[in-house]
Amino acid sequence: MLSSAEMDTDRRATKPPNTCNTRRISVTSRSYGFVGLGNMGLPMARRLLEAGYSLSVFDTRRDVAETLVADGATVAESLSDLGRNADVVFMSLPTPDAVKAVCLSPGGLREAERAEVIVDLSTTGPRVATEVAQVLSDAGKTWIDCPVSGGVAGARKGTLTLMVSGDAGWIETLAPVIACFGKQFVVGTEAGSGHSMKIINNLMSSAALAVTSECLVLGRKLGLEPETMLEVLNSGSGRNSATTDKIPNFVLPGSFDFGFAIALSSKDARLCLEEGDRMGVPMIVGNAVRQLMNIARDSLGPDADMTEVIRVVEGWAGAEVRGKDVAQKAAE
Known part of the structure; x- marks a missing residue:
């Protein structure tokens, strides 16, 4: 019941x-x-x-x-x-x-x-x-x-x-x-309630993408295959919207065409953090996510796809997270 x-x-x-x-x-x-x-x-x-x-x-x-x-x-x-x-x-x-x-x-x-x-x-x-x-x-x-x-x-x-x-x-x-x-x-x-919910949702989505990008790049440096990592993560407690959708569909193929600009991700994070400041709620992780999104925006341009945030981490680490077919073609 x-x-x-x-x-x-x-x-x-x-x-x-x-x-x-x-x-x-x-x-x-x-x-x-x-x-x-x-x-x-x-x-x-x-x-x-x-x-x-x-x-x-x-x-x-x-x-x-x-x-x-x-x-x-x-x-x-x-x-x-x-x-x-x-x-x-x-x-x-x-x-x-x-x-x-x-x-x-x-x-x-x-x-x-x-x-x-x-x-x-x-x-x-x-x-x-x-x-x-x-x-x-x-x-x-x-x-x-x-x-x-x-x-x-x-x-x-x-x-x-x-x-x-x-x-x-x-x-x-x-x-x-x-x-x-x-x-x-x-x-x-009330007007604004729906938008409060949305900026919370979007910051959480960006946070999932940011930490997943960092962890998968780390995994590559440690010799793990991207497809294997995603299979394990999606069967365990690390599962999130990045592991189930953004990474396998837009990062592994190298298409980076999810359809949402990095500048908009940064803007949405800012809106959420402003509300956190206004309401006196510390947003330590949220601020870190926004910082990474801002770096990606400034490095790749405001129109870059939000999934390209992983390219910034890849550049720092010297490791790339792509599917086997994409990696093989690049090697050829």
């Missing part, structure tokens, strides 16, 4: 992601907008279109926005244009400053004639989310936290984890739409 806590957790999760493709309710009568068609935003917008939702899209790169026309999207000429044609606007933007600009700048969503709900899929951080939510509320609009985790592959497949907070009525209303992206967990009713 489930405990009351387990029952509450079960109720907070929506139905599986493919719900949006099999059941249509009143939300289909609304028009939707999507701002920000980057590595995450583009596949997420496409999932809404595949589900049959009416979607207007906007990105500063018009050529990217136009790739969705064949899927049924309408390309907005500006934020104002999108705001005239959408009842609910989703945002997937790279930085808190970008979120503020889209929402609060002249011609932004605060001034939109129609948009009544703004759903933030970005990693904005709780302070900026709270600030923007208040300004939008004063303008008669509703803000919903909805940051995501799961990477580009999860965005394409609709298997993301979504950390939602805000107005309970709107969250319930939009649940079938949000289900197109993945599994929804309602973490609070």
Whole structure:
């Protein structure tokens, strides 16, 4: 028999992601907008279109926005244009400053004639989310936290984890739409709560990648094979998101195309550490993780993939963690 806590957790999760493709309710009568068609935003917008939702899209790169026309999207000429044609606007933007600009700048969503709900899929951080939510509320609009985790592959497949907070009525209303992206967990009713959860998640993810990178490089120096190390780690207590996904899929093949820039990893770590300082919580390990991410960003460039953090450790140690096939080709 489930405990009351387990029952509450079960109720907070929506139905599986493919719900949006099999059941249509009143939300289909609304028009939707999507701002920000980057590595995450583009596949997420496409999932809404595949589900049959009416979607207007906007990105500063018009050529990217136009790739969705064949899927049924309408390309907005500006934020104002999108705001005239959408009842609910989703945002997937790279930085808190970008979120503020889209929402609060002249011609932004605060001034939109129609948009009544703004759903933030970005990693904005709780302070900026709270600030923007208040300004939008004063303008008669509703803000919903909805940051995501799961990477580009999860965005394409609709298997993301979504950390939602805000107005309970709107969250319930939009649940079938949000289900197109993945599994929804309602973490609070206040603006910023979802983003608090997200920055905690992202720092932990980066920490797992950082320590796994160091340990696997050490293992190579000690003569251990990467595939063997991962097999053992994934059967034992060292198992984490880096050993199960990032290292085998993006590091061993040498592709480094997980799809999340190292500069964004550094930014997310900063947001979490700032909250730690604000709340008086020491973040000793977190600060070390951020330092390594900053070194990788400065060494490899801000657009380098986050999985390339291991290349910094490899350079220091003089050992490389690659799959047998990749290593053999390099030797040839």
